[in-house]
Amino acid sequence: SAVISQKPSRDICQRGTSLTIQCQVDSQVTMMFWYRQQPGQSLTLIATANQGSEATYESGFVIDKFPISRPNLTFSTLTVSNMSPEDSSIYLCSVARAIYGYTFGSGTRLTVV
Amino acid sequence: AQTVTQSQPEMSVQEAETVTLSCTYDTSESDYYLFWYKQPPSRQMILVIRQEAYKQQNATENRFSVNFQKAAKSFSLKISDSQLGDAAMYFCAYRSAGQGNTPLVFGKGTRLSVIA
Numbered sequence: 001s002a003v004i005s006q007k008p009s010r011d012i013c014q015r016g017t018s019l020t021i022q023c024q025v026d027s028q029v030t031m032m033f034w035y036r037q038q039p040g041q042s043l044t045l046i047a048t049a050n051q052g053s054e055a056t057y058e059s060g061f062v063i064d065k066f067p068i069s070r071p072n073l074t075f076s077t078l079t080v081s082n083m084s085p086e087d088s089s090i091y092l093c094s095v096a097r098a099i100y101g102y103t104f105g106s107g108t109r110l111t112v113v
Numbered sequence: 114a115q116t117v118t119q120s121q122p123e124m125s126v127q128e129a130e131t132v133t134l135s136c137t138y139d140t141s142e143s144d145y146y147l148f149w150y151k152q153p154p155s156r157q158m159i160l161v162i163r164q165e166a167y168k169q170q171n172a173t174e175n176r177f178s179v180n181f182q183k184a185a186k187s188f189s190l191k192i193s194d195s196q197l198g199d200a201a202m203y204f205c206a207y208r209s210a211g212q213g214n215t216p217l218v219f220g221k222g223t224r225l226s227v228i229a
Binding site: 030041048102106 | 155156157158160208214219221
């Protein structure tokens with residue numbers, strides 16, 4: 001299965017600022033998925049990033065708040081913009097190499113103060 | 114839309130004993146995939162076991178096995194000979210079998226404690 005390098009592993013940010021999270025995959029993949037995991041909660045899909053097209057956002061998530069880039073088949077970034085304490089969560093990227101070969105990054109623990 | 118329900122927020126098991134985690138799902142699709150993921154405190158999502166809906170035989174991976182009841186839309190995970198390292202959050206997940214890669218839909222998770 002794919003190996004994903006996700007950075008940063010954690011950060012503490014001031015409200016009103018932005019943080020960009022990076023995911024680098026060791027091989028080419030068509031789609032990358034970005035999830036949010038609020039404290040003690042399950043994973044919620046933010047958006048699906050397909051190379052060469054705009055990301056597709058789930059209900060409740062908007063591009064202005066969570067802009068995503070997908071410049072090539074091995075890399076993607078998620079930016080959390082104009083942060084507030086409610087954005088404090090774990091953010092994870094994921095890829096599917098085969099029908100059931102889902103792999104996750106190690107997650108970014110974001111704390112907004 | 115598909116939904117996944119895990120009705121046990123927390124479970125505990127004695128070391129070396131067996132525990133079963135419950136999962137039900139709702140879908141109108143006939144072909145799909147089901148997964149159990151483990152998330153230890155390190156946050157890393159680790160695939161425990163997977164099941165293709167078209168297969169009647171229940172999947173097994175060493176100490177982990179599932180009871181897949183398609184008609185009842187039930188997908189429980191049995192952990193045998195529980196070990197301290199099994200303590201983690203366990204998430205049940207669903208994936209459509211349509212064309213292309215589709216994201217996983219997760220349940221709310223079950224926190225498993227293992228008592229020495």
